[in-house]
Amino acid sequence: MSSIDRGSYEQLQQVHHELSMIGETRFVSQEHFIEDWWAQEDTGSFHLGCPSFQDRRALALLVYAARALNAGEHGRAIELLKLALEEISVTQAALEQVQPN
Numbered sequence: 557m558s559s560i561d562r563g564s565y566e567q568l569q570q571v572h573h574e575l576s577m578i579g580e581t582r583f584v585s586q587e588h589f590i591e592d593w594w595a596q597e598d599t600g601s602f603h604l605g606c607p608s609f610q611d612r613r614a615l616a617l618l619v620y621a622a623r624a625l626n627a628g629e630h631g632r633a634i635e636l637l638k639l640a641l642e643e644i645s646v647t648q649a650a651l652e653q654v655q656p657n
Contacts, residue, residue: 560594573586614647617637624636
């Protein structure tokens with residue numbers, strides 16, 4: 557694994573902080589988060605898991621948005637993210653009708 561530069565390290569520190577502010581607790585330590593992210597970025601292989609049937613369309617749109625972003629196609633990434641958000645909202649609404657809080 558290549559060593560991480562200071563700028564990238566600081567970016568990932570900020571991301572970890574933002575994630576912890578919204579209650580994301582998958583990575584208890586900042587160091588573990590940064591090491592895990594950098595290892596995946598370094599190999600170009602990010603493990604996303606397997607979506608449920610209802611979430612597959614949104615996940616596919618998110619993956620293509622990430623690919624567009626990596627290619628510097630920011631406008632296209634925004635379009636795809638908007639589509640993904642719409643899909644997530646529709647799925648959430650449908651699930652709430654089936655399983656009310």
